[in-house]
Amino acid sequence: MALDLQNVAQLLQATLDPRQHKQAEVALKNEETKPGFSLLLLNIVASESLPLNTRLAGALCFKNFVKFNWVDEDGSYKLPENEVATIKKELIGLMISVPSSIQAQLGESISVIADSDFWQRWDTLVDDLVSRLTEDNPKVNIGVLEVAHSIFKRWRPLFASDDLYTEINHVLSKFGEPFVRLLASTDRQIEANKGNKDVLRQHVEVLNLLVKIFYDLSCQDLPPIFEENLADVTSLLHKYLTYDNPLLATDDDAESGPLEFVKAGICEAMTLYMQKYEDAFGELCKPFITSAWSLLTTIGPETKFDILVSKALHFLTAVASIGGHAQIFNNEETLGQVVEKVILPNISLRESDIEQFEDEPIEYIRRDLEGSDADTRRRAATDFLRKLLEKFEGLVTEVVGRYTKHYLELFKNNPSGEWKAKDTAIYLFSAIAAKGVITTSHGVKITNPLVNVLEFFENNIAGDLVADTGVEPIIKVDAIKFLYTFRRQLTKAQWSVAFPPLVKNLASSNYVVYTYASIVVERVLFLTDDSGQHIFGAADVAPFAGDLLEHLFQLIEKDPAPEKLQENEFLMRCVMRVLIVIKQGVIPMTDNILQHLINITDIIGKNPSNPRFYYYHFEAMGALVKYSAPSQPEKLENDLYAPFARVLQNDVQEFMPYVFQLFAALLEARPDGPLSEYYKALGTSILVPALWESKGNVPALARLLTSIIPRSAADIVANNQLEPILGIFQKLMSKKSTEISGFDVLEAVVTSCPVSAIEQYFPTILTIIFTRLNNNPPEKFKQRFVRFYHLVASRDQSGLGADFFIKMCDSIQDGVFVPIYLTIILPVTQQFARPLERKLAVVSLTKTLTDSQAFAVKYVKGWGKTCEALLKLLENPPMPVAADDVVVEVDVDDLTFGVGFTPLNTCKKQPREDWPEVTDVKTWVGSYLKTADGRHGGAIAGYVNDRLTPEAKTVLVSYMR
Secondary structure, eight states: OOOOHHHHHHHHHHHTSTTTHHHHHHHHHHHHTSTTHHHHHHHHHHOTTSOHHHHHHHHHHHHHHHHHHSBOTTSOBSSOHHHHHHHHHHHHHHHHHSOHHHHHHHHHHHHHHHHHHTTGGGTTHHHHHHHHOOSSOHHHHHHHHHHHHHHHGGGTTOOOOHHHHHHHHHHHHHHHHHHHHHHHHHHHHHHHTTTOHHHHHHHHHHHHHHHHHHHHHHSSSOOHHHHHTHHHHHHHHHHHHSOOOGGGOOSOTTSOOHHHHHHHHHHHHHHHHHHHOHHHHTTTTHHHHHHHHHHHHHOOSOGGGHHHHHHHHHHHHHHHHSHHHHGGGOSHHHHHHIIIIIIHHHHSOOHHHHHHHHHOHHHHHHHHSTTSOTTSHHHHHHHHHHHHHHHSHHHHHHHHHHHHHHHHHHHHHOTTTOHHHHHHHHHHHHHHHEEEEEETTTEEEEEOTTSOHHHHIIIIIHHHHHOSSSSOHHHHHHHHHHHHHTGGGSOHHHHHHHHHHHHHGGGOSOHHHHHHHHHHHHHHHHOBOTTSOBSSOHHHHHHHHHHHHHHHHHHHTSSOSHHHHTSOHHHHHHHHHHHHHHGGGGGGGHHHHHHHHHHHHHHHTTSOOOHHHHHHHHHHHHHHHHHHTTTSHHHHHHHHHHHHHHHHHTTOTTTHHHHHHHHHHHHHHSOSSOOOHHHHHHHHHTTOGGGGGSTTTHHHHHHHHHHHGGGSHHHHHHTTOHHHHHHHHHHHHTSGGGHHHHHHHHHHHHHHSOHHHHGGGHHHHHHHHHHHHHTOOOHHHHHHHHHHHHHHHHOGGGTOSHHHHHHHHHHHSTTOHHHHIIIIIHHHHTTOOSHHHHHHHHHHHHHHHHHOHIIIIIOHHHHHHHHHHHHHHHHSOOOOOOOOOGGGGOOGGGOOOOSSOOOOSTTOOOOOOSOTTOOSHHHHHHHHHHHHHHHTTTHHHHHHHHHSOHHHHHHHHHHHO
């Protein structure tokens, strides 16, 4: 089992070759299991005799290995202690010595380890870092600071807590003084090397990291060490905000140089200080305001300055947010200067924008859409303008209105020569017409009362929307985007007029125009009015849905190369939305849509590269299954089996969780009848333990297995598959992240298989659950256990029931049932919120009162407690179950995508109804008790008299009447 460095190095090299990639990854997975694998990888990374890309692959492999193998869910190490200690001892020194491309990967590995270990289990780390800092060796300092930043930046998004402050104070106590000293010595080194290009650039890179760490250390609270030295530190930072040296400039207009990053970082840090520590920073901020202003008015339009411009604008926005400072903008002349010198240059179209519009249309769209272009000049300039509008509404509206009018006039007098002026005018108007947050679901909700959005639309936009020719593509996009931004302001009647010309723009030959049209069509179909009703329902959309979908598929499939076909997620999202809206209206078109979706699955399965695209793609499939499968289940099962089977055969990891969910949805569409041979084979293949190793597969696989079990229980028992299935249950129960899926599988087994088949396994099943109950599980686990108990206790008609459960408990340990019943089952039952679960508990408790021998004879007090629990449930009766049509309400933009499980909302699993025949629970309980009393010769009435309080007796008797 020994590891061989040469062999592993060759495998790493092979992962870089597309032809050997898959096999090499499998072979590396094998090597991973051998002891010392992580240290061998570090040896490969350190080995200067190996090619750089092999070492880089080693660093990447190490990072992924650490991500999945450092600690388990409880934070215990999965690697041997000596390996852990060696990694911590060697990693920092190694990172400092390797080339920068490898440094980044090792830095991320350190960050992963720090996530679980810093600082309590790695309290030497900061001392180790500080001990390596030097006065004059920038390469070493860069390595140390990269590590420090990778750990400290984790604090930025966190909520304040005692533990967090303890960690930050631990760092400051060791790192604060050396940080301030290094800042001063780096300043001296930059001065001393101002004529030596290579060394100078390295020291400026150190300064860049110091500025980032200054932000990290200040992000939660103002560190005392900075407060004491604030004048010195901020004056040094101010020096570099205005610093210039031609040796640091880049020749390429699109590539930011080291100095741009330093200045942008300084603006970002000063924005933080403005927002959080204005009392300490108030006077010191004045030179920064002047310098940011002069930067913005002198800097060129080249894209290499975009990051600096946007951060400087963020800083001025923070300044404008604070009453005292905002007043400097409060007069007409200053605002005119702001608009002319800062806003207009940064919102006007540049040559680089037009080039991107033509050459990289999908990038243009992503950058241009709300929220996705946080660092563009346009976005930052708009935010600044809106902040000023918030403070001085009348004045800003008037000043900007004059400029808007001026640019519209320019365009009118020379439409072909001055079309960019119109773009500027529309942008300016939109910037001040919208107030508050622009939401992804509704666009602008509140508008500026001093402007008329609809009038502006009619006079300046509508014509561009409907024109077939003579309109510049960018102006066409402006018109469509205006509808996108102000979609909430149009009534249903106005939308009915605007919608057909909008759809017509899908036929444009311009990529950005038709994509924007698809974005707005999708958002309008999602749009609801104030009462939550969709503006366009199935009846509105169905008449043209077929043509619309056909056209969208043609656009998607235009270029059949896998990476091109899945490039444009917006088109796919529009397909998904149309299918969701037309619901059963899809049935007549099922054949055609199915063929397109299958074709797309096959093509993109060769190289899945855009997670958003394939997520929307599978949601579209889910909608088709949801609305079409119930009326033609065999057709969909047969047609979709082959493409889904190919995904599994080719091991397309990214698609598997989706495919398992869709297989399950197809089966759930036809819950009865024997399984086809296809699905029997599938049922066998998903019992392979390796499939369940991937965390992302588990919820989907569990759902699929629970859909298969009820339809093939007899085969499962006959083919001895019950043990492997219960083995999967046991595996799922061993991890917090999968234990709820374990209950799903267990419930399917218990409700589908005969008692004779499962009885022998029941003590083991209970032992697994009780062991977990002893280890302080979360509430959700307890609730699922109690639900499982009620499921068993309610099914006395099939040989289970409360007595069966008690007998199985006694077989593990005599008397173990009573404490579990009193401390877990009865109290947790009252927490059930879902109507179906409350109903299940009512049935279970009623049957316990009527037919359990143990409760009749042995647990006399327990009978009374059970009855009280039942009455409590009945006095807060479960609500009738509402139809679950939540799919339209889930906005896919709220999802985060990663490797793992993403649920499909279009084909969510419907909750299982265990007792559909019980409709009115109170009436059912009364008549069941009455019938049972007759069955048992009046015994139940006797228990009611002897075992209940007078109040409980009165209530129960009222039901039995």
